[in-house]
Structures are given as C-alpha cells and as structure tokens.
Amino acid sequence: MTSTPEIIHVPVLAEEVLRALEPKDGAVYVDGTFGNGGYSRAVLDAADCTVYAIDRDPDAIARGQVMAAEAGGRLILIEGRFSEIDRLVAAHGVAQVSGIALDIGISSFQIDDPARGFSFAADGPLDMRMERSGATAADIVNSLSETELAELIYRFGEERQSRRIAAAIVSARAVEAITRTGQLADIIIRAIGRRPDKKTHVATKTFQALRIYVNDELGELRLGLEAAERLLATDGTLCVVSFHSLEDKLVKSFLAERSGSLPTPSRHRPPQRRSTPPPTFFLPKRGAVKPGRDEIAANPRSRSARLRVAVRTDAAPWPETRAGASA
Ligand SMILES: C[S@@+](CC[C@H](N)C(=O)[O-])C[C@H]1O[C@@H](n2cnc3c(N)ncnc32)[C@H](O)[C@@H]1O
Structure with a gap:
C-alpha cells in the first residue's frame, strides 16, 4: 500500500x-x-x-x-x-x-491532494470544488460549448492558446467523457506541445481558469x-x-x-x-x-x-x- x-x-x-x-x-x-x-x-x-x-x-x-x-x-x-x-x-x-x-x-x-482534483501533477478526479458541492470541473469541461470553453480559458487563465485547447477538449470528449485531471493535462499537451523551454506546465493556465470558474x-x-x-x-x-x-x-x-x-479621467473626456x-x-x-x-x-x-x-x-x-x- x-x-x-x-x-x-x-x-x-x-x-x-x-x-x-x-x-x-x-x-x-x-x-x-x-x-x-x-x-x-x-x-x-x-x-x-x-x-x-x-x-x-x-x-x-x-x-x-x-x-x-x-x-x-x-x-x-x-x-x-x-x-x-x-x-x-x-x-x-x-x-x-x-x-x-x-x-x-x-x-x-487542496492542491496537493489528488482526490480534490485541482492539480495536473498527480492524476485524480477532475473535481476542483472547494465546497465539495455544485458543478465539478468535469461537468464544465464536458458540457460547455467550444466557444464558451475558449472564452473561459482565455478570461480566467489568460491563455492565448485557449481556442486550440477548447477545440482539443471538444474532440476528445466526443470519444469519451473527460473525468480525470491526467486525461485533461494530456489533451492540453497534445493540443499545444510541451513547451520544454518554459518552467510552467502547459496545463497551468487552463487548470487555473477552471478552478476560478468552478468556485466563482x-x-x-x-x-x-x-x-x-x-x-x-x-x-x-x-x-x-x-x-x-x-x-x-x-x-x-x-x-x-x-x-x-x-x-x-482624461481632460478630453466630458x-x-x-x-x-x-x-x-x-x-x-x-x-x-x-x-x-x-x-x-x-x-x-x-x-x-x-x-x-x-x-x-x-x-x-x-x-x-x-x-x-x-x-
Ligand atoms: C491560501 S489558503 C489559506 C491559508 C491560510 N492563510 C493558512 O495560513 O493556512 C486559502 C483557503 O481559503 C479558502 N477559500 C477560498 N475561497 C474562499 C471563499 N470564497 N470563502 C471562504 N473560504 C475560501 C480555501 O478553501 C482555502 O482553505
């Protein structure tokens, strides 16, 4: 064990x-x-x-x-x-x-417990709810339209590749529902590559966006x-x-x-x-x-x-x- x-x-x-x-x-x-x-x-x-x-x-x-x-x-x-x-x-x-x-x-x-589903670092259920009630990150990822997902990832994650990530999520979920953090991280890696030169993981901004949205x-x-x-x-x-x-x-x-x-305000404005x-x-x-x-x-x-x-x-x-x- x-x-x-x-x-x-x-x-x-x-x-x-x-x-x-x-x-x-x-x-x-x-x-x-x-x-x-x-x-x-x-x-x-x-x-x-x-x-x-x-x-x-x-x-x-x-x-x-x-x-x-x-x-x-x-x-x-x-x-x-x-x-x-x-x-x-x-x-x-x-x-x-x-x-x-x-x-x-x-x-x-919260972040270090894979069961809470906040992190891509260890696989767990795609949850992210601080209160343990309401819609989970998996509910959001599997139900929002591609446009809504792209907007959410851009607005709350400041992710410039939000459209590409949203498209990858929508095609992956057509095959099977996205229910695990590791599964979502892999979809993002496949969509935008690993960015080996960057210190932060490519999924960081998308995970941040979902967490902010799920918990308002x-x-x-x-x-x-x-x-x-x-x-x-x-x-x-x-x-x-x-x-x-x-x-x-x-x-x-x-x-x-x-x-x-x-x-x-500007002196040119009324x-x-x-x-x-x-x-x-x-x-x-x-x-x-x-x-x-x-x-x-x-x-x-x-x-x-x-x-x-x-x-x-x-x-x-x-x-x-x-x-x-x-x-
Ligand atoms: C960064 S931690 C706080 C750590 C704390 N200062 C300490 O020294 O242990 C943030 C905590 O705030 C809680 N939290 C986040 N948003 C909240 C909200 N809107 N209302 C109440 N608690 C919230 C989270 O559940 C989490 O436990």
Whole structure:
C-alpha cells in the first residue's frame, strides 16, 4: 500500500500580515480564509484577542477543530464563504471587527491532494470544488460549448492558446467523457506541445481558469471586499494576499475606487456627473508588499504572492453589489 506523503501548508507573507493587523488584547479579528490556520494562529499568539475563522472547505473546518479546542474559546470556526463574512459573524453577535485577513486561493491541502482534483501533477478526479458541492470541473469541461470553453480559458487563465485547447477538449470528449485531471493535462499537451523551454506546465493556465470558474473565485473576491468594508470598524485593517494578476488587479482597483485614488479621467473626456460616495478606505502604503528572497527560497509557492493593506475610514459602506452581478 502506498502512503500519502504528509501535506503541509506554509502560510505566505504571514509576518507582513501580522505587522499590518497589529493584533490587540480584547479585539476581534476575522480570518476569512482559515486554510490550515496559519494566519489565525499568528494573530491568536500575538495578543489576547478573538478570531472568527471562515473557510468554505468543510475539510479545512474539520482540521481546525483541534486548534479551536486548544484556543479555549478564542478561535471560532465557521464554514461558509467570505462573501458573507459580515452576515456569518453577525450570527455570532459580532457587528464590527478590528481587522480582516483574506489569503485568496487554495491551500496545499487542496492542491496537493489528488482526490480534490485541482492539480495536473498527480492524476485524480477532475473535481476542483472547494465546497465539495455544485458543478465539478468535469461537468464544465464536458458540457460547455467550444466557444464558451475558449472564452473561459482565455478570461480566467489568460491563455492565448485557449481556442486550440477548447477545440482539443471538444474532440476528445466526443470519444469519451473527460473525468480525470491526467486525461485533461494530456489533451492540453497534445493540443499545444510541451513547451520544454518554459518552467510552467502547459496545463497551468487552463487548470487555473477552471478552478476560478468552478468556485466563482473572482465574484467571491469582489463581494468579499465589499463585505469587509461593511464589517470593519473605523481604523480597522484589511489585508488581502492574492496569487495571480486577475485577483490582484481586482483588489487593486477596488481599493483605488474606495480610497478615492482612481486615476483622474482624461481632460478630453466630458466631466462625469455622478458623484461618488466618500472614501471608505485609506491606503497606508502605495503598491503591494511582495515576499522577500528568503521567503521565496523557503517556500517557492509564495513567489507570486502580493499583499495589499487598507485601513477603514468612518465613511458609510458603499451600496452593495448583488451576488452574481460582480464576476
Ligand atoms: C491560501 S489558503 C489559506 C491559508 C491560510 N492563510 C493558512 O495560513 O493556512 C486559502 C483557503 O481559503 C479558502 N477559500 C477560498 N475561497 C474562499 C471563499 N470564497 N470563502 C471562504 N473560504 C475560501 C480555501 O478553501 C482555502 O482553505
């Protein structure tokens, strides 16, 4: 019998997140992406505070129970989506918090477990659902039209060969349904070759696109930022760590909008009549924090991480975007 190697998830940019949050005794924080609890643990160790930790993956919540028991009531685990953080913690009687951390994406427990179907590195069912419910990546790959697949792979994977990959998927599935990660990776390799000169696998972008689509990750992120705006107390800190340019762009433009620092429109354009509400955030630091060389050497998965920090003003939250209208 083969044994599964032990999976560990190394928290990314954790020191920088902790420095930005500056946990204080008696305060309440939200870890919107509990994962393996790296951020929650760091916050709980830094002060005598309380952490509400949320994850949409039931496995992450189950794994965290030991930590919650050890924290003696200071760590409250909630299964759910961070797009709902304000409502999830309100159900526990909490209306405002001093800091929120979001570490977007998937954990090593998800990517390194072939049974979860996120990775082309080891064969497994083509699943990719963080919540273990809803449509799987296999459902998507076997049902969308060629045009829809090409658009999805281009939009969420930024894959320039999206049309060729979509065509290969459609002809392969006419022979037999695509149900395994290895099967899909082989179809992509056959469609576009191995690119031996490139460090990243040719299936990387297509797998990223499917994962984002299956879990509506960009819709979740947009709504999560709005929920954070509603939940943070004045002077509360928001920390968002993202791992690819689509996510980081979304965070950057949300914070630019909400801090009133959107680029001024061209003087050749007619003046805008609509006035925007007062800024709900200010940005203590321009730009994103990146991992240092030592962190990248110790944890190569951190290399694309970007942390953006924003501090809540006392302005009222902007009107809420309805779910489904954001992606
Ligand atoms: C990168 S990991 C977080 C790792 C964590 N910071 C740590 O140090 O262990 C991301 C986690 O967020 C969860 N997640 C992703 N999107 C989510 C969402 N919309 N709502 C709640 N949890 C989400 C994933 O299931 C995963 O466990």
